[in-house]
Amino acid sequence: MLILSRKTGEAIQIGDDIEIRIVSVKGDQVKLGIDAPKHVEIYRKEIVDEIQKENQQATIFSGNPADLVKKP
Amino acid sequence: MNIQTKYHGELTIDEKNIVIFEKGIPGFPDENRFVFFPLMDDELYTVMQSVQTPNIAFVVIIPFLFFNNYEFDLEDGIVQQLDIERPDDVQIYTILTLRDPFDQTTANLQAPIVINRKNKKGKQVILNSDAYSTRQRLFPSPKLLKGGAGC
Numbered sequence: 361m362l363i364l365s366r367k368t369g370e371a372i373q374i375g376d377d378i379e380i381r382i383v384s385v386k387g388d389q390v391k392l393g394i395d396a397p398k399h400v401e402i403y404r405k406e407i408v409d410e411i412q413k414e415n416q417q418a419t420i421f422s423g424n425p426a427d428l429v430k431k432p
Numbered sequence: 433m434n435i436q437t438k439y440h441g442e443l444t445i446d447e448k449n450i451v452i453f454e455k456g457i458p459g460f461p462d463e464n465r466f467v468f469f470p471l472m473d474d475e476l477y478t479v480m481q482s483v484q485t486p487n488i489a490f491v492v493i494i495p496f497l498f499f500n501n502y503e504f505d506l507e508d509g510i511v512q513q514l515d516i517e518r519p520d521d522v523q524i525y526t527i528l529t530l531r532d533p534f535d536q537t538t539a540n541l542q543a544p545i546v547i548n549r550k551n552k553k554g555k556q557v558i559l560n561s562d563a564y565s566t567r568q569r570l571f572p573s574p575k576l577l578k579g580g581a582g583c
Contacts, residue, residue, distance in 0.1 A: 412459035
């Protein structure tokens with residue numbers, strides 16, 4: 361993994377069209393500003409992980425959903 | 433064509449109805465082709481079945497039927513990816529995580545399935561807002577459910 365040191369207001373450039381700027385640093389929280397083309401999807405990593413896990417969880421059910429739904 | 437399904441045995445499907453998820457869905461990057469059909473006669477619950485893998489099937493709902501205030505903005509990038517031209521062409525589903533008893537079942541409101549009905553392109557969209565959870569209880573309270581059933 362490439363590791364770079366940056367100060368508030370400084371940025372890094374990834375490829376031709378992605379720029380990530382350090383907006384502010386407060387304690388252990390860093391605010392990033394990201395400029396990227398619309399087709400580049402940007403998500404908080406833990407949300408992506410959670411959705412992968414939830415999708416996997418959702419396929420585990422092995423009973424008959426029709427019976428489950430009908431149960432009083 | 434005939435496919436093997438998780439809950440309905442072998443089914444004949446019309447290839448025109450296959451929805452293409454170009455990059456799969458989170459956790460299943462290689463599952464690119466799904467079909468949607470009713471779980472039962474009432475059409476409240478829908479099965480989202482992988483065409484490639486019989487064992488991969490989800491039970492999905494139209495979220496607006498269960499969650500009155502559910503709404504989100506579709507980002508331009510997604511609109512472009514799916515070539516969406518008109519809002520009427522869009523079909524939204526929400527994946528359920530089924531649990532027994534059924535009132536423990538949750539809905540993944542943070543990652544709706546968005547389909548362009550016109551060109552059959554689909555995508556599971558991740559909402560960056562924290563307004564919605566991946567595990568929203570389908571029924572707000574078990575007590576309420578019992579009351580509603582007339583116990």
